[in-house]
Amino acid sequence: MTPTDAPGHDVTTTLDFLLQEVDGLRTRWVAPRRLRVDLPAETLPALLELLKGRAGYVHLSAISCVDWPDDGQFELVYHTWSYELNVLVMAHIRIPRDPGVYLSIYDLYRPAAFFERDIHEMFGLWFEGSPDMGKFILTEWEGPPPMRKEFDGEAWVMEQFGWQEYRPEWLTEIEAKGGGISKRPEQLRGDKGEDGTA
Amino acid sequence: MRPENYQAVSHPPSHEYEVFFGPNHPGIEGNYALKVRLHGDEVTAARADGGYLHRGFEKLMEGRLWIQNIALVPRICVPDPVPMEVCYSLAIEALGGLEVPERAQWIRVMQLELSRIAAHLFTFGGNAATTGMYTPMFWGIADRDLILDLFEELSGGRVYHIYNIPGGVRRDLPEGYLKRVSDTLDYIESRLPDYDNLMFTNQVFVRRATGVGIMTQEQALDWGVTGPNLRATGLPFDVRRDDPYLIYDQLEFDVPVEEAGDAWARTLVRRAELKQSLRILRQVVARLPEIDGPIRAPIPNPLAWNLPLGDVYTRVESSKGELAYYVVSNGGDKPWRVHVRGPSAMHAVQVLEHLVTGARIEDVAQIMFSLDACPPEVDR
């Protein structure tokens, strides 16, 4: 295994050449050893199969999900690494937020089972063919998938929980003189910086 | 011992029964659970149960400023927090186009390796304790404490250093700090024979570890295992060497491997790695005084800091394996999305379930500790 240091190394050309076999790809070297690929959702399995079969991409580092509610889309990013080429390929696809269903790649990459279950719990996406979509982390959670942008965790917390009401002596003394807490931190966050004045 | 397990399950006559392994169980690393089905004392099925440490970090980060998150990230892996800080900082620096001064990079490497030693000492202790040998735990944690003292002096915090921020580090080294690092390294090095005598050449321990939780290289690759666990199956891959970050390409170190893929091999790899970390630290201590310059690239006012639109995937080798952050910015003052790929997410869930199945109940804890699973990385 020889480390590859910069784009321009022949690994990059090999990879670029290889990726020509899949249609509809847009590739970009974003950094040394980091290749970004944007592609339509339906070609992803073909790409991953190609990468795994022909370029030694056996390691699925992660699947990340990004919610873009304004576009009505989820972005799925498959980070794969080749122990032979030492290049990370990040395959970006976008799928519609509704119904939010995509294919599992568990057959190709077993770690996908964990990531797909995690994305299902956190974003509510469904992966067809994933071996286990039962709850794992959020077994005691009944609310909406929390990582979705429309779920405002802070507002939920404010509604659900109360806070300590401290009554230290110094505060009582100050209040007796007409002072007191002028700005609570929760207030500040409510303002979202709109009103920076006291 | 999980409290719900207070009552046995009244089965029809059967040799099978089910036991909760955790979350309150000394054989579990942290607050985590395994549910196992036993036949006699052989595990016939196992299922990991996480989420006890779930805090919703990824959601919390979306609600906080770029800089505020530096206080949050080390909590994702408590025993080995520095890689978290560094990995997050690297992501922000890549997004914001910040150039980290060389001195800061060396200081970061120093912390990373100190943290790795501390984490490994911790793991050795835990690993020994699962087999009933508590002395290495008492020693290991006491010796780890000396490293925590170093961190305390450097960063003001023993466990959560919050010392790396985007752009560099927060403070320069205190007076005479490297001398104390060097002394501590001497001390730890002098202690290694004691550990060897007590633990690594202890016949009973070797016997307990050999052949337990065997994972072949094919399986390891198949399951996405990284770090020492992967290296214990014979694949010499280390992010520090093969996807270098900071100034690791200027350092000399080996990537230790073992072939067998069992708990003993994993323990040996960690032990060898600890020595490599000492070796790296010796180089850092020697080189750092020559490297002058600022410790931090100037960053804008953290209260008004927008990072340009973009995404980045940064990877760091933590003591558990490949740690990665996927950070997306939509051009705002807060992250749009942070995805933490904790190395334990792989080996603490599916691999653990896989290895435990078919093992004996006395080896379950040994398998978990030899994999060095860190549950908060799974739960986030």
Added chain:
Amino acid sequence: MTDLRTIPVVAAGEERPSGGQGNLLARVFDELTAFCRSRSLFMLHYCTGCGAVELPPAMTSRFDMERLGIQPMVTPRQADILLVTGYVSTKTLKRIILTYEQMNSPKYVIGICSCTVNGGMYWQSYATAKKLNDYLPVDMYIAGCMPRPEAVISGLRELIANIRAGRSDYWRDYYRRYDHYLGNQQRLFGENWQTPTDVIAEARHYGLFGPETLGEHTALLEQHQTPLQPFEMRLGLKQDKGSSS
């Protein structure tokens, strides 16, 4: 045995009126038990949160808690102290309550770190409970995020002093104001929340019944309380989708 209520509970060392009444022997006996309780504390070995990482140093050679007669114990039955080390996620909180109810009194809860007081740094998190003393009576708080081993030891010494002086009996509060605690638990876990321990029966048995032991929340509990059943276990790697316990 499927119904916990059939399990006999045995009272030992019935509560004695403290103070000057009673004969000299009883006073000496009280003093002795108070002293021994304070000098022998078994700590439940349960890492509920990140603060737990400072407990190993406190327990091991460098800060050796055994000097104070404190040692880790594995099961709740054996333990006197429940250390809640930092934030408690909802999922963990359930286990903490179950654990707490299984511990034998007198039992003490120590809240370590900021998170047990007012949510700590996870105050915005949907997954963590914010104020521990809503759900359990807490005897001692130790500030820090996380507190150093020395701070933990200082807190434990403070607790020891309180136990020695007979000041630390928050555990009675759990029986006396069970309705309050149960109410908060129900609010977080849903109205069907039920633990295997019959706290009300225990309160009656040990004479710890207070005016607030029963209330609207316990009434709700008694409506749906079912005899103890083994907890459901979901095993196997194949999916059982949609189901949640």
Added chain:
Amino acid sequence: MSFAGILIELTLMPLVAFTIGLFMVLMMRKIAAKIQRRVGPPLLQPLYDIIKLYSKQTQTSHGLLHDIGIVMAVGGYIAAETMVPVPGMHGIADKAGLLTLAYVTMIPSLGLALGVGQCANPNGSIGISRALTAMLAYDVPFVIIIFGTAWFYGSNNLVEVVAAQQAGGIATWGVMQMPILAIAGLFSLYAMLGKQPFEIYVAPAEIATGPMVEMGGKFLGGLFVMQCFQLFTASAIYVSLFLGGGENWPFFIAKLFFIIAIPMSLAFLFPRYRTEDVLAAVWRWPVILGLAGVWLVMH
């Protein structure tokens, strides 16, 4: 001896044994502390623990058998202890023979099994099955040794065994006359104490303290008391068989602590074996040594 005298001895002996046992527990914890480079517990810590456990205000029992089991466990060792002569007191040692003693030492494990079974905790069940296995393991060499010594001294009576040893000073001690059997006995004693590497049935990280899993309050206190008696009884048996028993109290106590310190010092240096390894370890060398010792004794 009068009946009243026996009664007095039967009350006094457990008290003495308990006190010595407490200090043995303390010594064990101090040894651990020393090896682990720390200070360790205060002097009366074992006593504090027991009083604390007995003064718990709520106690969770798991039924009648559970209670009886604990009583059997403690009582078994108390009974065994009264069958071992100590300086000035013979208790019922000359009435019960060595074989009775060997049987009585098994009662605690059986009682524990009874009580733990009632707890219905699978961890407890695993633990107790391991404990019985361990008992099976160490009882084989133990019985061989008892047989050997009884043969050698031609007596089943421990009082006579002790007297025979004390007759000629150190030279007539069992350890001098039957060294191989003494070594096998030490192994057996080690295994009987259930310390690492033979600590298979407590095993917190594996089965979360096994039989003790559901024990709290006075039940756990009972087990702590049992441990004190166990340490005393086991060491007293060994001292009586091989180290000349008790000529007088100071010597006797010194011998007891010396013999118990050996396994305790080693215990903190080893992990625990797997169950089958315990069987292998205890059935191999101690048994071979024991048989060899017996052969030597018989010839």
Added chain:
Amino acid sequence: MSDIDYKQRGSLLNPLRSLGFFGRPPVTQPLEPRPASINYRGFHLNDWEKCVGCGTCQKVCDNAAISMVHIPDLPADPAKGVRPERPAIDYGRCCWCGLCVDICPTGALALSREYVHTCVDADLSSYFILPDSHGIHGQPYEKGWAKTADADLISLLREPMPELEPEQRIENFDEIVGGYDPQQALLEASRCVQCGMCHDACPTHMHAPQYIRAIWEGKLEEAVGWIYQTNPFAHICGRVCTRRCETACSIGHRGEPIAIRWLKRYAMDAIPHERVKQIAAAGRCETPSGQRVAIVGAGPAGLTCAFDLAKQGHAVTVFEALSQPGGMTRWGIPEYRLPYDRIDRDIDVIQSLGVEIRCNTRIGSDITLEELHQQYDAVLIALGLQMGRGTRIPGSDHPQVRRAVDLLRQATAGEEFGTPQSAVVIGGGNVAMDIARTLARLQRQRFGTAQVTITALEELSHFLADPVEIKEAHEEGITILPARGPREVVVEDGNLVGLATWRVTSIFDEQGRFSPTYDQEDAQIHTAEMVVEAIGQMSDTGLLGDELTERLAWNRGRLQVDSDGRTSEAWLWAAGDMVRGPDVVSAVADGHRVAASIHAALSAAKEQNP
């Protein structure tokens, strides 16, 4: 130490070597807490002398652990940027990350080396702490994590402003300050910590934090909207404001304050004028009230009042004696500081709301106040301070002894006033700098060289003039002689030859009254063809008419007004420099105040007689 082979089976004897630890002392620490390290992040310390209550710590706190507590005992000084507030910290939230320390603008916060705090449930209030310079338990503890130079999260240095070099500007009246480009403005705006000290200090309480935030967010129209909420003289204040906000700025305690004025200027310049007019008109009342207001004086106070009243639907007419509106901003401030087209723009915005401005209409001669009283529902006089004060030293009645305001007015109007080859200016204020620099420019244009000397009573550090003005005057070759008191104007043969001065030993007497004393040994004569007095201005109240003057209440020569600017005559209000002192933004504030008062009075009147 060698490597261990996987295949080695270990030994049972190796562990026995550890028995050697019987002979070694324990590593256990004493039970009492150890002292923490020098950098330790323990409980908070706050130096109340340094803390200004800006609340920046609260904003950076990621755990919402900091509440600001108002403490009435503490001094409050909005002008200096000091609020009687101090942070209180909730240890039920804090994570001791120390970001609050690293960002604290004043360096007041630090973390101590104290780390032990325990309490029982009943004392949980002890988790809420108001840190001072003692530790949490009142014991003195050393500082642990404290601010260091390389750890500051605040950028102390201002984004440099492009300016004309002295040689480029000394011969012309081109605007000196170039203005920020978008990138610079963004960076400068990003330095703001949104403490709002500027808002408190500003006489008209401009929403500086909001418009700076909007600039940083790139929402410039929003920024202009915020500006126009409180200040219709946006272009003018973006250039020549006395910027009390920047004095109060909390960043200014250790570094250079945010360039609030330049940011305002940037926002105003970036938005097209037509759009500005639309933004300024936002919130305008669509239905005319039918009431009429007369305003005398088209300066900042008058026009601000006109702006407000016009927005509220009143018909406003402004009477201006001079040929163009703007007051002192036009006639007193040289063009190189404030180009006239910017004044025109501000006035155009005001006029676009329907304000009628009648120039060349002098009250008293063209129309009397009494007439205004008859024709209008309310009258505001905002006359300004248009008459220069004299020194009254011997010889100051010489025709070549001029008043600065007059010269500036003539210069603006382009009138010839006989530029001298050399001049001495008496005074250390902004007007003195303005006239000196104007004269120098005119001299260079006419003679190629300049020779202007400024003499002032004060030491240089106590000059009333903006330090930037002094610096630029220096750069432009003007001699500044501090601490020199004028003795007499030297006249020979009827010609003015110079000014004789003494060195000042003190300016105020023990009671703090103005009573300069001089060192008579140290006398100098500064030769010059002209002496310009720039020691202050006063108002020309002659136009009120004798009868009205008689009726009105006066206070030490100033027209007495209530807090809203109303005089003792119910129909007459007064505002601006003539009641408040010379400052554009104060005049604007005054204009708002008076407008509100007038509007309230008019509304009340309308309700009474619908």
